[in-house]
Amino acid sequence: QVQLLESGGGLVQAGGSLRLSCAASGRTSSRYVLGWFRQAPGKEREFVAAISRSGDDTYYADSVKGRFTISRDDAKNTVYLQMNSLKPEDTAVYYCAADRGSMSYDAAPYDYWGQGTQVTVSS
Numbered sequence: 126q127v128q129l130l131e132s133g134g135g136l137v138q139a140g141g142s143l144r145l146s147c148a149a150s151g152r153t154s155s156r157y158v159l160g161w162f163r164q165a166p167g168k169e170r171e172f173v174a175a176i177s178r179s180g181d182d183t184y185y186a187d188s189v190k191g192r193f194t195i196s197r198d199d200a201k202n203t204v205y206l207q208m209n210s211l212k213p214e215d216t217a218v219y220y221c222a223a224d225r226g227s228m229s230y231d232a233a234p235y236d237y238w239g240q241g242t243q244v245t246v247s248s
Contacts, residue, residue: 127151127237129221134242137211141246145206147221147239158224159197159204162232163217163244172230173219174206184228189215211246218243 133145145161160175174195175184183195194207204221219242222235229235 127154127157127223129223129237129239131219131221131239131242134219134244136245136247139211139213139246139248141211142207142209143211143244145208145219145221145242145244147204147206149202149204149223153199154197154202154204154223155199156225157237158226158228159195160222160224160229160235161195161204161206162220162222162235163215164220164241165214165217168217170220170232172232175224175228175230176204177228182228184230186230208244211244213246213248216244216246 128150131147161173162170164170172186176195180197192210197204221239223237224235
């Protein structure tokens with residue numbers, strides 16, 4: 126089992142940047158596909174990005190492609206989400222997730238979830 130703890134959220138103006146971190150404890154993060162999801166008020170949780178165990182493959186939602194970058198540092202058991210050119214529609218609670226299986230855009234296969242970190246982008 127792995128425990129996930131997100132950090133780095135906050136309030137930022139449109140056009141600004143934030144870097145989210147997710148620290149894994151318990152089992153080493155290298156065993157898992159790692160992903161980021163987000164949920165805005167009144168909306169369903171949606172996929173943001175995922176990274177393979179090796180770090181060689183990444184998936185992105187079309188809405189964040191070219192603005193967000195996912196990366197991992199397994200020596201630190203941490204996955205990151207660099208978010209640039211932020212927009213008000215990026216406002217949401219961002220969740221880190223770990224998947225023992227293959228990479229997926231769907232939340233259902235992910236086995237472990239963090240508690241989330243709030244990102245608010247003002248216009």
